[in-house]
Amino acid sequence: MLKVAVVGFGKMGKLINELSVEQNIEVVSIIDPNKKIAYCEITEESVRNADVCIDFTQPDAVLDNIKKYCQLKKNAVIGTTGWFDNINKAEKLVQESGTGLIYSANFSIGVNAFLSIVENATKIFNKLQEYDIYGLELHHRHKKDSPSGTAKILAQIIKDNITIKDRINYERVSGQIESNVLHFASVRSGEIPGTHQIGFDSMADTIELTHRARNRIGFALGAIKSAKWIKDKKGLYNFREVFFNIILPQRH
Ligand SMILES: NC(=O)c1ccc[n+]([C@@H]2O[C@H](COP(=O)([O-])OP(=O)(O)OC[C@H]3O[C@@H](n4cnc5c(N)ncnc54)[C@H](OP(=O)(O)O)[C@@H]3O)[C@@H](O)[C@H]2O)c1
Structure with a gap:
């Protein structure tokens, strides 16, 4: 053992x-x-x-x-x-x-599967230029680091696979965001074990990929x-x- x-x-x-x-x-x-x-x-x-x-x-x-x-x-x-x-x-x-x-x-095995799903989805949306992309992570209020390590991995995967995004902003945006910037926001509240969401947004619709840890x-x-x-x-x-x-x- x-x-x-x-x-x-x-x-x-x-x-x-x-x-x-x-x-x-x-x-x-x-x-x-x-x-x-x-x-x-x-x-x-x-x-x-x-x-x-x-x-x-x-x-x-x-x-x-x-x-x-x-x-x-x-x-x-x-x-x-x-x-x-x-x-x-x-x-x-x-x-x-x-x-x-x-x-x-x-x-988490689920998150590691999620990273690959996001990588594949990002490659698709790289060809669909009417879609913009964002990231969002939510964790409990006791967490000491921000953004989460998983958010950083996700942001890097997106940056590596979306030609137009060459900068990542984890902070609050003041003024209008530039199209080459990926905005990845963090929320800290309550006892949330860890939620990561990637959104692909166009005039017509939004596609959201979310991993939500239950515990x-x-x-x-x-x-x-x-x-x-x-x-x-x-x-x-x-x-x-x-x-x-x-x-x-x-x-x-
Ligand atoms: N990789 C993953 O899948 C994953 C998942 C969940 C969490 N995490 C990460 O894992 C870390 C711990 O998370 P947690 O939720 O368990 O945090 P936590 O509840 O704050 O526990 C951390 C513990 O480590 C103790 N500690 C600090 N320095 C130490 C040292 N040098 N040697 C031994 N113990 C020490 C702390 O003591 P004190 O309370 O006295 O400071 C505390 O009891 C965080 O960085 C978190 O982001 C990673």
Whole structure:
């Protein structure tokens, strides 16, 4: 049975712990600086018995955490978002240490299917110039980063596939928006687990593609699947590549 260290015992860490028995993994340690039941730090002792560390912490902690996983030769699943500007540093650390790491802004299988649906739809609307395109994401009021990591991936997919859009604006638009700008807005309120919508709009109609997470279970299951997969691997992987190249083909 896979042994995991849960790093960050917030909403996601707690859910992974709750799902562990039914998902056939064993949580051998819980690490969080401010929770009394947990280890406070990632140390040799706190991760000794773990095959893989699953990290759902916070953006400013994650690069230091990755350094520690690499020093301690532990493979890791990084669910934490808001740190992807440092991806090259993480890749170097992983390669030098000979460990394995898989990361994603969104571990939900449904969202990863959604990314491909949006990519295909965007290619169609690139040929239909009467349609403009927008993005919208909504999350609970406790979320620390904005826009969401998934919004950034979606915006990049659109920018890469719509010839006219060469800039992304995640902020409020003051005045009229230029036609080369993709507007991707964020809303924070209540307890929304995560909604992403892409709209294609013309004089005649609107086509909306929406992914609405019902709860956090999809993220947790994708992270657990990834932990099982990364156990004996080396190198840095993006969950989306793994989803399409490995998980999806295995279903047939
Ligand atoms: N990739 C995905 O599929 C996915 C899905 C959902 C969420 N996320 C991301 O995952 C992260 C966590 O989400 P969440 O909803 O679980 O947040 P959360 O409820 O705020 O939990 C984060 C926990 O990590 C703790 N923490 C902070 N720094 C730490 C460190 N260095 N070592 C260990 N623990 C540390 C926090 O402690 P304190 O409370 O004391 O600060 C908190 O208990 C966020 O970045 C979120 O955007 C990703």
